Amino acid sequence: MTQPTIALIASEVGVSVTTVSKVLNGHADVAAATRERVEASLRRHQYQRRTTRRAAGHIDLVFHELDSVWAMEILRGVSAVAEPDGTPVVVSHLDGSHRPDRARIDRLMSRRPLGVLMVLCALAEAQRIQLDRRGIPLVIVDTDSATSARVPTVGANNWNGGLLATRHLLDLGHRRIAVVSGPRDVLCSQARVAGYRFAHESADLPVDPDLVRYGDFTAEAGLSFGLALLDRPDRPTAIFAGSDMQAMGVLRAAARLGLSVPRDLSVIGYDDLPTAAWIGPALTTVNQPLREMAGAATRMLLDLARGVPVQASRIDFVTSLVVRETTAPPS
Numbered sequence: 001m002t003q004p005t006i007a008l009i010a011s012e013v014g015v016s017v018t019t020v021s022k023v024l025n026g027h028a029d030v031a032a033a034t035r036e037r038v039e040a041s042l043r044r045h046q047y048q049r050r051t052t053r054r055a056a057g058h059i060d061l062v063f064h065e066l067d068s069v070w071a072m073e074i075l076r077g078v079s080a081v082a083e084p085d086g087t088p089v090v091v092s093h094l095d096g097s098h099r100p101d102r103a104r105i106d107r108l109m110s111r112r113p114l115g116v117l118m119v120l121c122a123l124a125e126a127q128r129i130q131l132d133r134r135g136i137p138l139v140i141v142d143t144d145s146a147t148s149a150r151v152p153t154v155g156a157n158n159w160n161g162g163l164l165a166t167r168h169l170l171d172l173g174h175r176r177i178a179v180v181s182g183p184r185d186v187l188c189s190q191a192r193v194a195g196y197r198f199a200h201e202s203a204d205l206p207v208d209p210d211l212v213r214y215g216d217f218t219a220e221a222g223l224s225f226g227l228a229l230l231d232r233p234d235r236p237t238a239i240f241a242g243s244d245m246q247a248m249g250v251l252r253a254a255a256r257l258g259l260s261v262p263r264d265l266s267v268i269g270y271d272d273l274p275t276a277a278w279i280g281p282a283l284t285t286v287n288q289p290l291r292e293m294a295g296a297a298t299r300m301l302l303d304l305a306r307g308v309p310v311q312a313s314r315i316d317f318v319t320s321l322v323v324r325e326t327t328a329p330p331s
Contacts, residue, residue, distance in 0.1 A: 004045040013037050024134060032102075039126070047133060057114030058088040059301060062100070064121040066093035068245060069273050070217070070290065074119055074141060077294025085302060087114065094121055098186075109134060115301040117141065119294075120186075122151070137304035141297045142188070152304070154297040154315045156288040158188045161319035162195025165240045165268045165286050168321055170203050173329045174238040174266060178211040180225045180250065181242035189214060192242055192270065211236055215246055222249020230257050230265065237265065237330040244269035244276045244285055251279070251326070262328035272322050281325035288319050 006024070010017045015034060022030050023038040030038075041047075061078055063071050075091065082089050090111065094100055098121045100108070105127050108116065115137040122140055123131070128151065131138050140153040162179075169177050179196045182189035193212060200207045211229070215221030222241055229236055230253055241247035247269030251261060259265050261281060269276060272287035296317075300310050 004047050009038065009041050009045065009047065013041050039130070042133060043126075043129060057112070057305075058090050059298070060108055060111065060113040060116045061089050061091045062108070062116065062118045062121060063091070063093040064098050064119065065096045066091065068217070069275060070243065070245070070271055071119070073271075073273065073290040074294045077291035078117065078298045080291065081295045081298040081302070087302065098122065099124060100127070105130065109136070112136075115139065115305045117297055117301055137301055139297045139301040139304070141294055149313055152297075152300050152310055152313050154293050154300065154317070155188075156293060156317045157319050158191035158288075159195040159198075161270060161286040161288065162192035162240070163199050164195075164319065164321040165192075165270070166196045166199035167202075168284075168323070168327065169238045169240065169266060169268065170199060170205070172238075172266065172327060174236075175205065176208070176211065176234070176236040177238045177240060178213065178229050178236040179240045179242070180213045180215050180222060180229075180246055182215060182217045182246075184214040189242055196240060215242065217243040217246055219245045219249035219252070222246035223252050224249070226250035226253025227256065230254060230259060238267070238327070239265065240268045240270075242270050244271045244273045244283060246270075247283055247285065247326075248275075248279065251283075261326050263331055266327040266330070268327060276322075277324065284324045284327040285322050286319050287322050289317050293317050 006017050006020045010020045015038065019030060019034065020038055023035055059082055078089055113136060116131060117139050119141045123138065128138060138151055140151055142153055142155050166177060179193055181193050197207055213225045215225055222245065226239065226249055229239065239250050241250050247267050250267050254261050254265050261267055269283045269285035271290065272285045276283040276285050296315055303310055
């Protein structure tokens with residue numbers, strides 16, 4: 001089949017070749033209705049730009065939000081690979097959203113990056129096609145790797161992390177174990193809770209649904225849910241938090257209520273951020289190698305941008321339990 005040309009697209013839509021070129025290059029000065037008609041024609045003809053991957057340019061690193069130590073670990077991992085390569089990194093965020101709107105995509109494409117690295121967020125299929133049509137590769141860093149097989153993804157095994165944390169607490173003798181996970185609509189949160197549930201099922205123990213809470217990975221959420229869970233007559237003897245920051249909030253809640261950790265309460269976090277080893281008591285947590293994940297995703301993106309095929313479209317890093325000072329048998 002003959003490769004469609006810009007002239008063919010322009011003729012079909014009834015616009016100029018310049019207008020089609022502007023849409024292809026992500027320029028914002030095209031009316032929304034016209035842009036949609038051009039994009040529809042490009043999709044219909046499966047238009048692919050006749051260019052090779054650029055060997056120079058910058059990486060657009062897009063976070064769903066950028067206000068945590070967790071995000072800094074990802075940034076350090078990206079920089080560790082991009083800086084020696086001489087590739088600049090432009091950082092932006094989506095104010096907590098997990099998908100960019102049209103204005104953000106237009107701004108991104110107008111910068112014409114070497115490639116796009118998205119963290120805990122993704123593109124709609126039509127947006128992905130826009131990037132692909134312009135020869136801009138996309139790689140996702142997502143802590144559950146639940147993306148289309150067409151999008152290279154680097155993640156970690158969250159189900160295993162939830163299982164390891166809960167089994168550790170069960171092996172210590174805890175039987176009322178609460179979980180404060182991340183947002184309910186984020187798959188890594190669901191996977192960690194699924195591992196928590198499976199550990200209970202394997203031990204023939206029921207899960208009290210009132211001990212399963214969904215927060216937002218922040219210390220504030222850990223404090224709020226920690227106070228609610230611990231200020232009750234049938235309080236849990238252990239809490240598995242969906243992030244180290246939430247675990248720190250739980251520790252603050254325990255201190256406010258006069259509970260000693262780990263004598264009165266065991267706490268496990270998730271991520272193994274550098275601060276986890278330095279707080280008092282040092283936090284038992286699940287390690288997911290954030291810097292290594294980000295570095296692997298960056299190398300994958302640079303390879304794709306230079307026309308080097310990747311060996312695997314998905315890479316899942318192993319999670320492991322790091323036992324420190326916040327877990328002990330129930331008193």
